[in-house]
Amino acid sequence: xxxxxMIVAYDGTNxxxxxxxxxxxxxxxxxxxxxxxxxxxxxRTLGAGRTDQGVHAKGQCVTFDSDTKVPAEKLAKAINSQLxxxxxxxxxxxxxxxxxPRFGAKRKTYRYQxxxxxxxxxxxxxxxxxxxxxxxxxxxxxxxxxxxxxxDFACFCSAxxxxxDTVREIYSIEIKKNEDLIAVDICxxxxxxxxxxxxxxxxxxxxxxxxxxxxxxxxxNGKDRQKAGPTVxxxxxxxxDIIYE
Amino acid sequence: xxxxxMIVAYDGTNxxxxxxxxxxxxxxxxxxxxxxxxxxxxxRTLGAGRTDQGVHAKGQCVTFDSDTKVPAEKLAKAINSQLxxxxxxxxxxxxxxxxxPRFGAKRKTYRYQxxxxxxxxxxxxxxxxxxxxxxxxxxxxxxxxxxxxxxDFACFCSAxxxxxDTVREIYSIEIKKNEDLIAVDICxxxxxxxxxxxxxxxxxxxxxxxxxxxxxxxxxNGKDRQKAGPTVxxxxxxxxDIIYE
Numbered sequence: 001x002x003x004x005x006m007i008v009a010y011d012g013t014n015x016x017x018x019x020x021x022x023x024x025x026x027x028x029x030x031x032x033x034x035x036x037x038x039x040x041x042x043x044r045t046l047g048a049g050r051t052d053q054g055v056h057a058k059g060q061c062v063t064f065d066s067d068t069k070v071p072a073e074k075l076a077k078a079i080n081s082q083l084x085x086x087x088x089x090x091x092x093x094x095x096x097x098x099x100x101p102r103f104g105a106k107r108k109t110y111r112y113q114x115x116x117x118x119x120x121x122x123x124x125x126x127x128x129x130x131x132x133x134x135x136x137x138x139x140x141x142x143x144x145x146x147x148x149x150x151x152d153f154a155c156f157c158s159a160x161x162x163x164x165d166t167v168r169e170i171y172s173i174e175i176k177k178n179e180d181l182i183a184v185d186i187c188x189x190x191x192x193x194x195x196x197x198x199x200x201x202x203x204x205x206x207x208x209x210x211x212x213x214x215x216x217x218x219x220x221n222g223k224d225r226q227k228a229g230p231t232v233x234x235x236x237x238x239x240x241d242i243i244y245e
Numbered sequence: 246x247x248x249x250x251m252i253v254a255y256d257g258t259n260x261x262x263x264x265x266x267x268x269x270x271x272x273x274x275x276x277x278x279x280x281x282x283x284x285x286x287x288x289r290t291l292g293a294g295r296t297d298q299g300v301h302a303k304g305q306c307v308t309f310d311s312d313t314k315v316p317a318e319k320l321a322k323a324i325n326s327q328l329x330x331x332x333x334x335x336x337x338x339x340x341x342x343x344x345x346p347r348f349g350a351k352r353k354t355y356r357y358q359x360x361x362x363x364x365x366x367x368x369x370x371x372x373x374x375x376x377x378x379x380x381x382x383x384x385x386x387x388x389x390x391x392x393x394x395x396x397d398f399a400c401f402c403s404a405x406x407x408x409x410d411t412v413r414e415i416y417s418i419e420i421k422k423n424e425d426l427i428a429v430d431i432c433x434x435x436x437x438x439x440x441x442x443x444x445x446x447x448x449x450x451x452x453x454x455x456x457x458x459x460x461x462x463x464x465x466n467g468k469d470r471q472k473a474g475p476t477v478x479x480x481x482x483x484x485x486d487i488i489y490e
Contacts (some may be wrong), residue, residue, distance in 0.1 A: 011367040086367045122256040184291045
Protein backbone atom coordinates (compact mmCIF):
# COMPACT_ATOMS: atom_id res chain seq x y z
CA UNK A 1 0.00 0.00 0.00
CA UNK A 2 1.20 3.54 -0.77
CA UNK A 3 0.04 6.89 0.60
CA UNK A 4 -0.48 9.78 -1.82
CA UNK A 5 -0.53 13.44 -0.83
CA MET A 6 -2.46 15.79 -3.11
CA ILE A 7 -2.62 19.60 -3.16
CA VAL A 8 -6.16 20.48 -4.14
CA ALA A 9 -7.80 23.79 -5.13
CA TYR A 10 -11.53 24.28 -5.21
CA ASP A 11 -14.23 26.87 -5.55
CA GLY A 12 -16.48 25.94 -2.63
CA THR A 13 -19.53 27.86 -3.90
CA ASN A 14 -21.44 24.83 -5.13
CA UNK A 15 -20.46 22.36 -2.41
CA UNK A 16 -21.75 21.56 1.03
CA UNK A 17 -18.26 21.95 2.50
CA UNK A 18 -15.23 19.70 2.35
CA UNK A 19 -16.20 16.89 4.70
CA UNK A 20 -18.39 14.03 3.52
CA UNK A 21 -21.85 14.11 5.08
CA UNK A 22 -25.31 12.63 4.49
CA UNK A 23 -26.81 15.74 2.86
CA UNK A 24 -25.50 17.63 -0.13
CA UNK A 25 -22.54 17.11 -2.40
CA UNK A 26 -19.17 17.62 -0.70
CA UNK A 27 -15.64 18.18 -2.00
CA UNK A 28 -14.46 15.02 -0.23
CA UNK A 29 -16.94 12.64 -1.83
CA UNK A 30 -16.43 14.25 -5.24
CA UNK A 31 -12.66 13.70 -4.90
CA UNK A 32 -13.11 10.13 -3.66
CA UNK A 33 -15.36 9.22 -6.59
CA UNK A 34 -12.88 10.67 -9.09
CA UNK A 35 -9.86 8.94 -7.51
CA UNK A 36 -11.74 5.62 -7.28
CA UNK A 37 -12.34 5.66 -11.04
CA UNK A 38 -8.60 6.06 -11.68
CA UNK A 39 -7.18 3.64 -9.10
CA UNK A 40 -10.10 1.23 -9.60
CA UNK A 41 -10.93 0.59 -5.99
CA UNK A 42 -12.82 2.50 -3.32
CA UNK A 43 -10.73 5.14 -1.55
CA ARG A 44 -11.16 7.19 1.59
CA THR A 45 -9.46 10.58 1.78
CA LEU A 46 -8.23 12.68 4.71
CA GLY A 47 -7.97 16.48 4.48
CA ALA A 48 -5.74 18.93 6.35
CA GLY A 49 -8.83 20.81 7.44
CA ARG A 50 -12.56 20.84 6.96
CA THR A 51 -13.81 23.84 5.10
CA ASP A 52 -17.42 24.92 5.53
CA GLN A 53 -20.02 25.37 2.82
CA GLY A 54 -18.96 28.22 0.52
CA VAL A 55 -15.34 28.28 1.75
CA HIS A 56 -12.64 27.89 -0.92
CA ALA A 57 -9.17 26.37 -1.06
CA LYS A 58 -6.06 26.98 -3.09
CA GLY A 59 -3.82 24.62 -1.14
CA GLN A 60 -5.92 22.04 0.70
CA CYS A 61 -3.85 18.93 1.43
CA VAL A 62 -5.63 15.61 0.95
CA THR A 63 -4.25 12.07 1.28
CA PHE A 64 -5.46 8.67 0.14
CA ASP A 65 -4.00 5.16 0.22
CA SER A 66 -3.81 2.93 -2.84
CA ASP A 67 -1.77 0.15 -4.41
CA THR A 68 -2.34 1.66 -7.85
CA LYS A 69 0.32 1.08 -10.52
CA VAL A 70 -0.31 4.60 -11.94
CA PRO A 71 2.81 6.65 -11.05
CA ALA A 72 2.27 9.66 -8.77
CA GLU A 73 3.31 12.15 -11.48
CA LYS A 74 0.50 10.94 -13.77
CA LEU A 75 -2.21 10.84 -11.11
CA ALA A 76 -3.05 14.57 -11.02
CA LYS A 77 -3.94 14.73 -14.71
CA ALA A 78 -5.83 11.43 -14.54
CA ILE A 79 -7.87 12.43 -11.48
CA ASN A 80 -8.59 15.89 -12.93
CA SER A 81 -10.09 14.21 -16.00
CA GLN A 82 -12.77 12.81 -13.66
CA LEU A 83 -13.38 15.98 -11.64
CA UNK A 84 -15.73 18.91 -12.27
CA UNK A 85 -13.99 22.15 -13.31
CA UNK A 86 -14.42 23.78 -9.91
CA UNK A 87 -12.12 21.23 -8.24
CA UNK A 88 -8.54 20.76 -9.40
CA UNK A 89 -5.75 18.51 -8.15
CA UNK A 90 -2.58 20.61 -8.46
CA UNK A 91 0.04 18.00 -7.52
CA UNK A 92 0.25 14.41 -6.31
CA UNK A 93 3.27 12.87 -4.59
CA UNK A 94 3.92 9.66 -2.73
CA UNK A 95 4.58 10.13 0.99
CA UNK A 96 5.43 7.78 3.85
CA UNK A 97 2.57 5.76 5.37
CA UNK A 98 2.77 7.74 8.62
CA UNK A 99 2.14 11.12 6.92
CA UNK A 100 -0.93 12.70 8.49
CA PRO A 101 -2.50 15.69 6.66
CA ARG A 102 -4.38 17.10 9.63
CA PHE A 103 -2.27 16.55 12.74
CA GLY A 104 1.04 16.67 10.89
CA ALA A 105 0.50 20.27 9.70
CA LYS A 106 2.91 22.82 11.18
CA ARG A 107 1.57 26.00 9.62
CA LYS A 108 -1.76 26.74 8.01
CA THR A 109 -2.54 29.98 6.21
CA TYR A 110 -6.02 31.24 5.54
CA ARG A 111 -7.03 34.36 3.61
CA TYR A 112 -10.20 36.36 4.19
CA GLN A 113 -11.14 38.88 1.49
CA UNK A 114 -13.17 42.02 2.08
CA UNK A 115 -14.48 44.07 -0.83
CA UNK A 116 -14.54 47.61 0.53
CA UNK A 117 -17.08 49.07 -1.86
CA UNK A 118 -20.61 50.38 -1.92
CA UNK A 119 -21.15 48.61 -5.23
CA UNK A 120 -21.07 44.85 -5.49
CA UNK A 121 -18.73 43.14 -7.93
CA UNK A 122 -19.91 40.34 -10.26
CA UNK A 123 -16.45 38.74 -10.14
CA UNK A 124 -15.87 38.93 -6.38
CA UNK A 125 -19.19 38.34 -4.66
CA UNK A 126 -18.49 34.62 -4.32
CA UNK A 127 -15.02 35.30 -2.91
CA UNK A 128 -15.37 38.24 -0.54
CA UNK A 129 -17.48 39.97 2.06
CA UNK A 130 -18.79 43.24 0.67
CA UNK A 131 -18.26 45.92 3.29
CA UNK A 132 -19.46 49.41 2.31
CA UNK A 133 -18.10 51.42 5.28
CA UNK A 134 -14.75 53.15 5.68
CA UNK A 135 -11.93 50.79 6.68
CA UNK A 136 -9.05 51.90 8.92
CA UNK A 137 -6.48 49.28 7.91
CA UNK A 138 -3.85 50.56 10.36
CA UNK A 139 -6.23 50.34 13.29
CA UNK A 140 -7.32 46.83 12.27
CA UNK A 141 -3.67 45.77 11.90
CA UNK A 142 -2.96 47.11 15.38
CA UNK A 143 -5.85 45.07 16.81
CA UNK A 144 -4.72 42.00 14.82
CA UNK A 145 -1.23 42.29 16.32
CA UNK A 146 -2.80 41.81 19.78
CA UNK A 147 -4.02 38.37 18.67
CA UNK A 148 -0.66 37.08 17.49
CA UNK A 149 1.01 34.53 19.79
CA UNK A 150 0.08 31.40 21.70
CA UNK A 151 -3.22 31.84 23.52
CA ASP A 152 -6.33 30.00 24.61
CA PHE A 153 -8.61 31.15 21.77
CA ALA A 154 -11.88 29.82 23.24
CA CYS A 155 -13.33 33.31 22.59
CA PHE A 156 -12.87 32.74 18.84
CA CYS A 157 -14.44 29.26 18.71
CA SER A 158 -18.03 28.70 17.60
CA ALA A 159 -20.38 26.79 19.87
CA UNK A 160 -20.85 23.24 18.68
CA UNK A 161 -17.16 22.48 18.38
CA UNK A 162 -16.13 19.31 20.21
CA UNK A 163 -12.49 20.36 20.54
CA UNK A 164 -11.28 20.36 24.17
CA ASP A 165 -7.87 22.03 23.89
CA THR A 166 -8.52 25.55 22.58
CA VAL A 167 -4.90 26.73 22.80
CA ARG A 168 -3.49 27.65 19.39
CA GLU A 169 -0.60 29.77 18.16
CA ILE A 170 -1.11 32.53 15.58
CA TYR A 171 2.18 33.29 13.86
CA SER A 172 1.08 36.33 11.90
CA ILE A 173 -1.88 38.36 10.68
CA GLU A 174 -1.19 40.57 7.68
CA ILE A 175 -3.73 42.96 6.21
CA LYS A 176 -3.02 43.98 2.61
CA LYS A 177 -4.95 46.43 0.45
CA ASN A 178 -5.15 46.30 -3.33
CA GLU A 179 -7.51 49.02 -4.57
CA ASP A 180 -10.85 48.19 -2.93
CA LEU A 181 -9.98 44.56 -2.16
CA ILE A 182 -8.56 43.85 1.31
CA ALA A 183 -6.90 40.51 2.05
CA VAL A 184 -6.32 39.39 5.62
CA ASP A 185 -3.79 36.53 5.74
CA ILE A 186 -3.74 34.59 9.01
CA CYS A 187 -1.02 32.04 9.64
CA UNK A 188 -1.00 29.71 12.64
CA UNK A 189 -0.34 26.18 13.85
CA UNK A 190 -4.04 25.37 13.74
CA UNK A 191 -7.47 26.97 13.92
CA UNK A 192 -10.61 26.34 15.95
CA UNK A 193 -14.04 26.04 14.39
CA UNK A 194 -14.88 29.36 12.65
CA UNK A 195 -11.84 30.98 14.28
CA UNK A 196 -10.72 32.94 11.22
CA UNK A 197 -14.24 34.18 10.51
CA UNK A 198 -14.71 35.31 14.14
CA UNK A 199 -11.31 37.06 14.10
CA UNK A 200 -12.39 39.02 11.01
CA UNK A 201 -15.74 39.86 12.65
CA UNK A 202 -13.83 41.11 15.70
CA UNK A 203 -11.47 43.24 13.58
CA UNK A 204 -14.49 44.82 11.87
CA UNK A 205 -15.98 45.62 15.31
CA UNK A 206 -12.73 47.44 16.11
CA UNK A 207 -12.98 49.28 12.80
CA UNK A 208 -16.49 50.40 13.70
CA UNK A 209 -15.35 51.67 17.12
CA UNK A 210 -17.51 49.10 18.96
CA UNK A 211 -14.35 47.49 20.35
CA UNK A 212 -10.94 49.05 20.98
CA UNK A 213 -7.55 47.51 20.27
CA UNK A 214 -7.11 47.39 24.05
CA UNK A 215 -10.18 45.13 24.33
CA UNK A 216 -8.55 42.33 22.34
CA UNK A 217 -6.40 40.94 25.15
CA UNK A 218 -9.38 41.14 27.54
CA UNK A 219 -11.56 39.23 25.08
CA UNK A 220 -8.92 36.52 24.68
CA ASN A 221 -8.34 36.26 28.45
CA GLY A 222 -12.10 36.20 29.11
CA LYS A 223 -12.58 33.11 26.87
CA ASP A 224 -16.16 34.17 26.20
CA ARG A 225 -17.38 33.80 22.61
CA GLN A 226 -20.09 36.40 23.27
CA LYS A 227 -17.52 39.16 23.81
CA ALA A 228 -15.87 38.70 20.40
CA GLY A 229 -17.26 39.94 17.07
CA PRO A 230 -19.72 38.09 14.83
CA THR A 231 -18.82 35.19 12.52
CA VAL A 232 -18.49 36.77 9.07
CA UNK A 233 -19.90 34.89 6.04
CA UNK A 234 -18.00 31.92 4.57
CA UNK A 235 -17.49 33.02 0.98
CA UNK A 236 -14.65 35.43 1.81
CA UNK A 237 -12.53 32.60 3.21
CA UNK A 238 -9.89 30.59 1.34
CA UNK A 239 -7.53 27.96 2.73
CA UNK A 240 -4.29 29.12 1.10
CA ASP A 241 -1.50 26.91 2.21
CA ILE A 242 -0.52 24.08 4.59
CA ILE A 243 3.11 23.55 5.57
CA TYR A 244 4.47 20.28 6.95
CA GLU A 245 7.88 19.55 8.46
CA UNK B 246 -36.87 62.95 -21.47
CA UNK B 247 -33.39 62.36 -20.02
CA UNK B 248 -30.59 60.07 -21.17
CA UNK B 249 -28.70 58.05 -18.57
CA UNK B 250 -25.26 56.54 -19.06
CA MET B 251 -24.40 53.50 -16.94
CA ILE B 252 -21.09 51.71 -16.42
CA VAL B 253 -21.93 48.02 -16.09
CA ALA B 254 -19.84 45.02 -15.03
CA TYR B 255 -20.94 41.45 -15.64
CA ASP B 256 -19.78 37.88 -15.54
CA GLY B 257 -20.93 36.65 -18.95
CA THR B 258 -20.72 32.93 -18.09
CA ASN B 259 -24.45 32.37 -17.66
CA UNK B 260 -25.69 34.68 -20.44
CA UNK B 261 -26.25 34.32 -24.12
CA UNK B 262 -24.17 37.44 -24.79
CA UNK B 263 -24.99 41.11 -24.32
CA UNK B 264 -27.41 41.77 -27.17
CA UNK B 265 -31.09 40.91 -26.83
CA UNK B 266 -32.10 37.99 -29.04
CA UNK B 267 -34.94 35.47 -29.34
CA UNK B 268 -33.11 32.57 -27.68
CA UNK B 269 -31.51 32.53 -24.26
CA UNK B 270 -31.21 35.10 -21.52
CA UNK B 271 -29.05 38.11 -22.42
CA UNK B 272 -27.39 40.85 -20.38
CA UNK B 273 -29.36 43.50 -22.27
CA UNK B 274 -32.81 42.12 -21.52
CA UNK B 275 -31.87 41.44 -17.89
CA UNK B 276 -30.76 45.07 -17.53
CA UNK B 277 -33.88 46.38 -19.29
CA UNK B 278 -36.19 44.40 -17.02
CA UNK B 279 -34.40 45.66 -13.90
CA UNK B 280 -34.40 49.30 -15.05
CA UNK B 281 -38.07 49.10 -16.06
CA UNK B 282 -39.03 48.06 -12.53
CA UNK B 283 -37.30 51.14 -11.11
CA UNK B 284 -38.37 53.80 -13.63
CA UNK B 285 -41.80 52.17 -14.04
CA UNK B 286 -41.97 52.18 -17.80
CA UNK B 287 -40.49 50.00 -20.53
CA UNK B 288 -36.94 50.95 -21.49
CA ARG B 289 -34.65 50.09 -24.36
CA THR B 290 -30.90 50.15 -23.78
CA LEU B 291 -27.93 50.71 -26.09
CA GLY B 292 -24.50 49.27 -25.35
CA ALA B 293 -21.03 50.43 -26.40
CA GLY B 294 -20.38 47.00 -27.82
CA ARG B 295 -21.96 43.60 -28.12
CA THR B 296 -20.18 40.94 -26.17
CA ASP B 297 -20.58 37.30 -27.18
CA GLN B 298 -21.79 34.45 -25.04
CA GLY B 299 -19.28 33.85 -22.22
CA VAL B 300 -17.51 37.21 -22.67
CA HIS B 301 -17.30 39.44 -19.58
CA ALA B 302 -17.27 43.18 -18.94
CA LYS B 303 -15.89 45.44 -16.25
CA GLY B 304 -16.69 48.69 -18.02
CA GLN B 305 -19.48 48.20 -20.54
CA CYS B 306 -21.25 51.48 -21.23
CA VAL B 307 -25.04 51.27 -21.54
CA THR B 308 -27.57 54.07 -22.03
CA PHE B 309 -31.32 54.34 -21.61
CA ASP B 310 -33.85 57.15 -21.83
CA SER B 311 -36.36 57.90 -19.12
CA ASP B 312 -38.33 60.72 -17.53
CA THR B 313 -37.92 59.13 -14.10
CA LYS B 314 -37.89 61.39 -11.06
CA VAL B 315 -35.30 59.13 -9.35
CA PRO B 316 -32.03 61.12 -9.32
CA ALA B 317 -29.10 59.64 -11.26
CA GLU B 318 -27.00 59.13 -8.12
CA LYS B 319 -29.68 56.87 -6.61
CA LEU B 320 -30.34 54.84 -9.74
CA ALA B 321 -27.33 52.48 -9.52
CA LYS B 322 -28.28 51.13 -6.10
CA ALA B 323 -31.95 50.91 -7.07
CA ILE B 324 -31.28 49.05 -10.34
CA ASN B 325 -28.78 46.71 -8.64
CA SER B 326 -31.49 45.73 -6.18
CA GLN B 327 -33.37 44.25 -9.17
CA LEU B 328 -30.37 42.58 -10.86
CA UNK B 329 -28.85 39.13 -10.33
CA UNK B 330 -25.47 39.15 -8.55
CA UNK B 331 -23.48 38.47 -11.74
CA UNK B 332 -24.49 41.86 -13.23
CA UNK B 333 -23.70 45.11 -11.43
CA UNK B 334 -24.32 48.74 -12.36
CA UNK B 335 -21.23 50.62 -11.14
CA UNK B 336 -22.31 54.20 -11.85
CA UNK B 337 -25.19 56.11 -13.47
CA UNK B 338 -25.00 59.67 -14.72
CA UNK B 339 -27.21 61.90 -16.80
CA UNK B 340 -25.78 62.76 -20.22
CA UNK B 341 -26.96 64.90 -23.11
CA UNK B 342 -29.61 63.43 -25.43
CA UNK B 343 -27.10 63.17 -28.29
CA UNK B 344 -24.69 60.93 -26.35
CA UNK B 345 -24.20 57.71 -28.29
CA PRO B 346 -22.53 54.77 -26.46
CA ARG B 347 -21.43 52.86 -29.55
CA PHE B 348 -20.46 55.38 -32.20
CA GLY B 349 -19.37 58.04 -29.72
CA ALA B 350 -16.64 55.85 -28.21
CA LYS B 351 -13.09 57.08 -28.84
CA ARG B 352 -11.09 54.30 -27.18
CA LYS B 353 -12.11 50.80 -26.20
CA THR B 354 -9.92 48.47 -24.19
CA TYR B 355 -10.34 44.71 -24.08
CA ARG B 356 -8.34 42.22 -22.02
CA TYR B 357 -7.74 38.60 -22.96
CA GLN B 358 -6.42 36.32 -20.22
CA UNK B 359 -4.31 33.22 -20.81
CA UNK B 360 -3.60 30.79 -17.97
CA UNK B 361 -0.20 29.37 -18.86
CA UNK B 362 -0.41 26.16 -16.87
CA UNK B 363 -0.67 22.43 -17.34
CA UNK B 364 -3.14 22.31 -14.47
CA UNK B 365 -6.50 23.97 -14.67
CA UNK B 366 -7.57 26.50 -12.06
CA UNK B 367 -11.01 26.36 -10.40
CA UNK B 368 -11.03 30.17 -10.02
CA UNK B 369 -9.86 31.07 -13.52
CA UNK B 370 -11.40 28.58 -15.95
CA UNK B 371 -14.36 30.87 -16.60
CA UNK B 372 -12.06 33.86 -17.17
CA UNK B 373 -9.11 32.57 -19.18
CA UNK B 374 -7.90 30.27 -21.92
CA UNK B 375 -5.79 27.50 -20.40
CA UNK B 376 -2.66 27.15 -22.51
CA UNK B 377 -0.24 24.43 -21.36
CA UNK B 378 2.71 25.14 -23.71
CA UNK B 379 5.68 27.43 -23.19
CA UNK B 380 4.94 31.11 -23.90
CA UNK B 381 7.53 33.48 -25.37
CA UNK B 382 6.04 36.77 -24.19
CA UNK B 383 8.74 38.87 -25.87
CA UNK B 384 8.16 37.22 -29.23
CA UNK B 385 4.40 37.65 -28.90
CA UNK B 386 4.85 41.31 -27.93
CA UNK B 387 7.04 41.82 -31.00
CA UNK B 388 4.34 40.31 -33.24
CA UNK B 389 1.66 42.39 -31.48
CA UNK B 390 3.63 45.58 -32.17
CA UNK B 391 3.26 44.84 -35.92
CA UNK B 392 -0.52 45.09 -35.54
CA UNK B 393 -0.55 48.51 -33.87
CA UNK B 394 -1.67 51.38 -36.09
CA UNK B 395 -4.46 52.18 -38.54
CA UNK B 396 -5.04 49.26 -40.90
CA ASP B 397 -7.72 47.44 -42.83
CA PHE B 398 -8.19 44.56 -40.39
CA ALA B 399 -10.42 42.39 -42.63
CA CYS B 400 -8.02 39.50 -41.87
CA PHE B 401 -9.08 39.68 -38.21
CA CYS B 402 -12.86 39.77 -38.85
CA SER B 403 -15.04 36.67 -38.55
CA ALA B 404 -17.24 35.71 -41.47
CA UNK B 405 -20.84 36.69 -40.87
CA UNK B 406 -20.08 40.26 -39.95
CA UNK B 407 -22.11 42.79 -41.90
CA UNK B 408 -19.64 45.63 -41.35
CA UNK B 409 -18.42 47.18 -44.62
CA ASP B 410 -15.60 49.44 -43.45
CA THR B 411 -12.98 47.17 -41.86
CA VAL B 412 -10.43 49.91 -41.19
CA ARG B 413 -9.71 50.32 -37.46
CA GLU B 414 -6.91 51.80 -35.42
CA ILE B 415 -5.17 49.83 -32.70
CA TYR B 416 -3.50 52.21 -30.25
CA SER B 417 -1.64 49.65 -28.18
CA ILE B 418 -1.27 45.97 -27.34
CA GLU B 419 0.39 45.26 -24.00
CA ILE B 420 1.18 41.75 -22.80
CA LYS B 421 1.66 41.47 -19.02
CA LYS B 422 2.61 38.42 -17.01
CA ASN B 423 1.67 37.83 -13.38
CA GLU B 424 2.89 34.37 -12.31
CA ASP B 425 1.12 31.96 -14.69
CA LEU B 426 -1.60 34.41 -15.73
CA ILE B 427 -0.97 36.44 -18.88
CA ALA B 428 -3.13 39.47 -19.69
CA VAL B 429 -3.18 40.92 -23.20
CA ASP B 430 -4.67 44.42 -23.15
CA ILE B 431 -5.73 45.75 -26.57
CA CYS B 432 -6.77 49.36 -26.95
CA UNK B 433 -8.23 50.77 -30.16
CA UNK B 434 -10.86 53.06 -31.63
CA UNK B 435 -13.12 50.10 -32.39
CA UNK B 436 -13.05 46.38 -33.06
CA UNK B 437 -14.45 44.11 -35.75
CA UNK B 438 -16.45 40.98 -34.97
CA UNK B 439 -14.17 38.57 -33.02
CA UNK B 440 -11.15 40.79 -33.78
CA UNK B 441 -9.58 40.54 -30.33
CA UNK B 442 -10.04 36.77 -30.20
CA UNK B 443 -8.50 36.32 -33.67
CA UNK B 444 -5.56 38.57 -32.74
CA UNK B 445 -4.89 36.37 -29.69
CA UNK B 446 -5.15 33.22 -31.85
CA UNK B 447 -2.65 34.78 -34.27
CA UNK B 448 -0.21 35.68 -31.46
CA UNK B 449 -0.39 32.08 -30.22
CA UNK B 450 0.41 30.85 -33.75
CA UNK B 451 3.51 33.05 -33.65
CA UNK B 452 4.39 31.61 -30.23
CA UNK B 453 4.16 28.11 -31.71
CA UNK B 454 6.42 29.02 -34.61
CA UNK B 455 3.64 28.44 -37.16
CA UNK B 456 3.76 32.13 -38.09
CA UNK B 457 6.65 34.57 -37.81
CA UNK B 458 6.53 38.18 -36.63
CA UNK B 459 7.36 39.10 -40.23
CA UNK B 460 4.14 37.40 -41.40
CA UNK B 461 1.91 39.80 -39.50
CA UNK B 462 2.10 42.70 -41.97
CA UNK B 463 1.57 40.27 -44.86
CA UNK B 464 -1.53 38.82 -43.18
CA UNK B 465 -2.95 42.30 -42.59
CA ASN B 466 -2.19 43.41 -46.16
CA GLY B 467 -3.64 40.17 -47.60
CA LYS B 468 -7.03 40.81 -45.91
CA ASP B 469 -7.69 37.07 -45.84
CA ARG B 470 -9.23 35.69 -42.62
CA GLN B 471 -7.88 32.23 -43.49
CA LYS B 472 -4.26 33.37 -43.15
CA ALA B 473 -4.67 34.60 -39.57
CA GLY B 474 -4.81 32.39 -36.46
CA PRO B 475 -7.91 30.74 -35.01
CA THR B 476 -10.59 32.49 -32.94
CA VAL B 477 -9.75 31.66 -29.34
CA UNK B 478 -12.61 30.83 -26.92
CA UNK B 479 -14.78 33.62 -25.48
CA UNK B 480 -14.32 33.13 -21.74
CA UNK B 481 -10.84 34.72 -21.67
CA UNK B 482 -12.22 38.02 -22.96
CA UNK B 483 -13.31 41.01 -20.87
CA UNK B 484 -14.43 44.44 -22.06
CA UNK B 485 -12.41 46.61 -19.70
CA ASP B 486 -13.02 50.21 -20.50
CA ILE B 487 -14.66 52.62 -22.96
CA ILE B 488 -13.48 56.20 -23.25
CA TYR B 489 -15.56 59.03 -24.75
CA GLU B 490 -14.52 62.56 -25.61
